[in-house]
Amino acid sequence: MADKIAFELVSPDRLLISEDVDMVVIPGTEGDFGVLVGHQPMISTVRPGILEVQNAGAEPRRIFVNGGFAEVTGDRCAVMTEEAIPVADLKRADLEQRIRDAEEDIQNARSDLERHLVDLRLGTLREMLQVAA
Numbered sequence: 001m002a003d004k005i006a007f008e009l010v011s012p013d014r015l016l017i018s019e020d021v022d023m024v025v026i027p028g029t030e031g032d033f034g035v036l037v038g039h040q041p042m043i044s045t046v047r048p049g050i051l052e053v054q055n056a057g058a059e060p061r062r063i064f065v066n067g068g069f070a071e072v073t074g075d076r077c078a079v080m081t082e083e084a085i086p087v088a089d090l091k092r093a094d095l096e097q098r099i100r101d102a103e104e105d106i107q108n109a110r111s112d113l114e115r116h117l118v119d120l121r122l123g124t125l126r127e128m129l130q131v132a133a
Contacts, residue, residue, distance in 0.1 A: 090132035
């Protein structure tokens with residue numbers, strides 16, 4: 001359809017979404033941005049946050065993405081991410097436990113690099129917790 005943009009959401013192991021949509025709102029590193037058909041071509045980094053897929057007459061689909069890259073052309077948008085989880089699947093109790101485990105891992109880190117990597121994971125978990133049910 002000429003008034004829709006071809007959208008793909010891709011993780012390292014599979015294609016998660018491939019369909020024509022009205023709009024995609026992407027959590028870019030420099031801020032959220034919406035992509036419609038006819039968008040100016042661009043490439044952007046994606047920060048951990050909510051990606052929203054919108055179609056007229058339907059409730060927007062909200063998906064937590066754990067960073068990545070977005071490539072946009074006039075008729076196509078592709079987001080490549082390490083992890084994508086529908087917001088409805090995020091469980092508060094599970095995330096709270098994962099945060100406690102990560103906080104413990106920081107205390108037990110044996111190097112600055114290990115501490116930094118766990119701190120990045122902890123930041124992502126906290127972002128997920130903010131949107132969890």
